[in-house]
Amino acid sequence: MERLGTGIGWRPEIADAVERMPGIDWVETVAENVCPGHLPESLVRLRERGVTVIPHGVSLGLGGAERPDAGRLAALAERVQALGSPLLTEHIAFVRAGGPLTASPRLEAGHLLPVPRTRDALDVLCENIRIAQDALPVPLAVENIAALISWPGEEMTEGQFLYELADRTGVRLLIDIANLHTNHVNRGEDPAKALAELPLEAIAYVHVAGGFERDGVWHDSHAHPVPQPVLDVLTDLASRVSPPGVLLERDENFPEPAELERELGAIREALEKGAGERAACAADRTSAQGASPEDALQEPEAAREEQEAAREEQEAAREEGAAQTGAVTDPARQRLALAQAALLSALVAGTPVPEGFDRVRLGVQARALAGKRADVVAKVAPELPVILGSGYRRAFLAYTHGHPMTDGYRRDALDFAGYLLAEGRLDDARVRAELREWWLERSGPRPRSRRPGVRLARATRRVLLRR
Numbered sequence: 470m471e472r473l474g475t476g477i478g479w480r481p482e483i484a485d486a487v488e489r490m491p492g493i494d495w496v497e498t499v500a501e502n503v504c505p506g507h508l509p510e511s512l513v514r515l516r517e518r519g520v521t522v523i524p525h526g527v528s529l530g531l532g533g534a535e536r537p538d539a540g541r542l543a544a545l546a547e548r549v550q551a552l553g554s555p556l557l558t559e560h561i562a563f564v565r566a567g568g569p570l571t572a573s574p575r576l577e578a579g580h581l582l583p584v585p586r587t588r589d590a591l592d593v594l595c596e597n598i599r600i601a602q603d604a605l606p607v608p609l610a611v612e613n614i615a616a617l618i619s620w621p622g623e624e625m626t627e628g629q630f631l632y633e634l635a636d637r638t639g640v641r642l643l644i645d646i647a648n649l650h651t652n653h654v655n656r657g658e659d660p661a662k663a664l665a666e667l668p669l670e671a672i673a674y675v676h677v678a679g680g681f682e683r684d685g686v687w688h689d690s691h692a693h694p695v696p697q698p699v700l701d702v703l704t705d706l707a708s709r710v711s712p713p714g715v716l717l718e719r720d721e722n723f724p725e726p727a728e729l730e731r732e733l734g735a736i737r738e739a740l741e742k743g744a745g746e747r748a749a750c751a752a753d754r755t756s757a758q759g760a761s762p763e764d765a766l767q768e769p770e771a772a773r774e775e776q777e778a779a780r781e782e783q784e785a786a787r788e789e790g791a792a793q794t795g796a797v798t799d800p801a802r803q804r805l806a807l808a809q810a811a812l813l814s815a816l817v818a819g820t821p822v823p824e825g826f827d828r829v830r831l832g833v834q835a836r837a838l839a840g841k842r843a844d845v846v847a848k849v850a851p852e853l854p855v856i857l858g859s860g861y862r863r864a865f866l867a868y869t870h871g872h873p874m875t876d877g878y879r880r881d882a883l884d885f886a887g888y889l890l891a892e893g894r895l896d897d898a899r900v901r902a903e904l905r906e907w908w909l910e911r912s913g914p915r916p917r918s919r920r921p922g923v924r925l926a927r928a929t930r931r932v933l934l935r936r
Contacts, residue, residue, distance in 0.1 A: 471556075474494030474714060475492060475715055477729065478496070478497050478717065478718045479496040479497065486726040487515075492733065494714075495521035495522070495716075526545055526559040529601070530564040532561050532584035532593075532594055535570060536596070537604075556607055557610070559610075559612070561584055561594065563813075564579075564581060566806065566812070570806035586630040598638045602639075609641065610640065611641075612644075613645055613649070618827065622825065626663065627652065627658060627663050642672050644672055647678040648676070655686060664709060672713065679693035686830075690722075691718050704739045707740045708744075816838055817873035842874060842878070849878045853904075864889065865885060889904060
């Protein structure tokens with residue numbers, strides 16, 4: 470695996486700071502936020518300087534019951550080629566449910582939800598990953614996610630699940646250290662045990678991020694500084710293996726560049742501490758075995774050869790098992806589809822909580838999903854909070870009850886505005902008129918006329934409405 474070094478998540482809000490930041494070897498960008506034909510100038514400049522750019526997908530839904538959508542895979546492949554990336558990453562999660570496999574309406578979570586660690590889910594995930602691998606021009610790495618909830622009846626630990634996934638498909642792993650900490654707080658899972666069970670040779674790189682704890686629940690916010698417990702898990706990993714790359718994620722509440730640089734410095738210190746522990750252990754083993762210093766010097770090379778051999782075995786296993794797994798997953802897909810649809814419907818449509826789930830935790834997750842919908846819609850349609858003012862969030866959260874998302878956030882914004890207009894929820898005539906104008910501008914079968922006279926008339930009407 471290519472050595473990446475130290476990186477940071479590229480976001481438009483900190484693009485200038487990232488370009489000026491010392492010691493940045495690579496960046497990661499959200500794949501769906503990049504248009505292949507119109508790359509952000511900042512990313513173009515970084516690439517011209519030799520900085521590696523890796524697209525990170527968030528909406529493929531590899532852990533879902535349906536096979537990966539060919540259009541989504543083609544779009545990801547275009548982004549890989551436009552960025553000249555050596556790797557593409559996605560998540561071990563499901564993001565939508567329902568549809569033909571369940572004869573029910575399709576629902577969108579707008580969020581990464583956990584896959585049950587069962588044989589059915591593993592069989593489906595393995596086939597989905599093989600489909601993705603065949604469609605992509607570069608290797609794929611998949612990320613473990615954070616979760617507030619646990620599936621009942623799970624058959625494997627996270628480490629066992631990831632080990633078998635890598636063994637059967639040859640897929641590489643993006644290990645999110647912060648997510649291991651999140652699952653420790655929320656689900657009582659030991660990060661050290663997960664690391665001990667992982668196929669360390671399959672790690673492509675590592676994520677580090679911050680969050681916060683409230684009422685005994687850890688929220689993986691990506692909007693807070695990296696806490697010491699997360700850095701401690703990173704040190705533990707580095708004491709076992711030298712990760713090819715480590716990346717700091719920050720998605721909101723961006724601090725000053727100096728603060729980001731301090732966080733990167735803390736990450737480097739955690740890696741150095743782990744590397745020192747690893748070297749000390751290696752020296753102890755060498756001494757105990759009576760090996761010569763020359764043998765000790767050869768050990769890293771031998772370890773690399775073992776890792777390469779393990780990767781070759783994984784690839785052989787992937788090729789050998791591809792056809793066999795595809796033949797047995799259809800019944801598993803239907804069982805998984807029904808389970809995921811029941812869970813997602815309880816979270817976003819208010820249907821009964823499936824048996825075996827923690828009702829309190831599901832309530833926390835449902836409120837978190839509704840809050841995230843409100844936040845993201847405010848970003849993709851920033852005019853709505855301006856038009857609705859302080860009542861935007863309250864109105865949107867009320868709308869989410871009984872109105873699950875079915876086709877992404879942009880459609881959600883239009884549906885929300887249409888709902889307010891159709892239901893007569895707006896008492897202020899000016900607000901109602903402005904919202905109607907906004908909705909008409911975006912919801913028609915074709916863009917409204919751009920002729921100067923027509924645009925002037927619309928602008929004049931808006932000004933008069935504001936008076």
